Amino acid sequence: MPPMSLWRYANPVEFMRVSGKVLPTLWILTAVCLVAGLGWGFFGTPDDYKQGSTVKILFIHVPAALMAINAWLMMLVASLIWFIRRHHVSALAARAAAPVGAVMTLVTLVTGALWGQPMWGAWWAWDPRLTSFFILFVFYLGYIALWEAIDEPDKAADLTAIVCLVGSVFALLSRYAVFFWSQGLHQGPSLSLDRQENVDDTFYFPLLLSIAGFVLLFVSLVLLRTRTEIRARRLRALEAIEVRA
Amino acid sequence: MIPDLGKYAGTVLGAYSACLILIGALVVLSVLRSARVRRALARVELETKGRSHGQT
Numbered sequence: 001m002p003p004m005s006l007w008r009y010a011n012p013v014e015f016m017r018v019s020g021k022v023l024p025t026l027w028i029l030t031a032v033c034l035v036a037g038l039g040w041g042f043f044g045t046p047d048d049y050k051q052g053s054t055v056k057i058l059f060i061h062v063p064a065a066l067m068a069i070n071a072w073l074m075m076l077v078a079s080l081i082w083f084i085r086r087h088h089v090s091a092l093a094a095r096a097a098a099p100v101g102a103v104m105t106l107v108t109l110v111t112g113a114l115w116g117q118p119m120w121g122a123w124w125a126w127d128p129r130l131t132s133f134f135i136l137f138v139f140y141l142g143y144i145a146l147w148e149a150i151d152e153p154d155k156a157a158d159l160t161a162i163v164c165l166v167g168s169v170f171a172l173l174s175r176y177a178v179f180f181w182s183q184g185l186h187q188g189p190s191l192s193l194d195r196q197e198n199v200d201d202t203f204y205f206p207l208l209l210s211i212a213g214f215v216l217l218f219v220s221l222v223l224l225r226t227r228t229e230i231r232a233r234r235l236r237a238l239e240a241i242e243v244r245a
Numbered sequence: 246m247i248p249d250l251g252k253y254a255g256t257v258l259g260a261y262s263a264c265l266i267l268i269g270a271l272v273v274l275s276v277l278r279s280a281r282v283r284r285a286l287a288r289v290e291l292e293t294k295g296r297s298h299g300q301t
């Protein structure tokens with residue numbers, strides 16, 4: 001039996017075959033986790049003694065923020081694979097993930113502003129974490145715009161991969177800003193390996209379920225969108241052949 | 246049955262609505278584009294196949 005290798009999924013045919021098989025199951029798991037996690041968080045958790053019912057925003061704000069950062073890190077890995085091994089599927093996967101990451105960042109910023117107004121008395125503050133998230137959002141928009149602006153796919157993949165490398169600084173800053181600068185309004189992380197620092201168990205388990213739902217949603221969307229990008233690439237190639245013929 | 250959200254009802258419902266609208270729009274647009282590209286590719290592949298059969 002030949003050895004299994006992750007690189008076989010870099011073959012578009014193999015990627016389409018496997019992703020087509022797993023996508024229906026992934027969509028079902030996504031729906032189950034999101035409905036269960038968000039439903040439990042919204043309907044089944046009590047108000048916080050300090051924050052009142054606004055604590056329910058935790059179940060969308062934290063998973064969206066995690067995915068906003070992790071989407072960029074996934075794009076970074078895909079971009080590095082493109083740089084090193086020149087696999088087109090990895091470049092197309094990075095392209096496919098960008099709008100998903102941008103929407104996750106926007107959800108984080110909007111829900112954060114809505115949560116911040118009653119708690120801090122301000123929709124927005126130039127706090128380190130908020131600012132680095134805003135810059136990350138701008139990077140997402142720039143990344144998407146660059147892909148759209150360049151006609152030659154390999155050149156677009158090269159240049160967007162460079163943008164991705166630079167933007168990774170802000171993705172990491174968004175994650176660790178609260179550790180670097182302590183003067184911000186934003187609280188510390190809601191989840192930690194140190195159980196003492198975690199949110200209370202009442203919120204912890206529905207939060208984990210919501211995070212699982214957001215992760216599955218991200219994977220499902222990226223697979224669907226990568227399949228679309230692969231088809232769009234083939235479509236452009238066939239149309240180019242037709243024009244020449 | 247919506248739980249009693251007290252004076253923050255607007256804030257909480259606003260946050261959930263914004264999240265559902267943004268993510269819902271992303272899912273719908275992704276699925277629509279996927280279907281559109283799949284149809285276009287199927288059409289072009291059929292035309293290409295028909296032409297190559299016509300040549301032989």
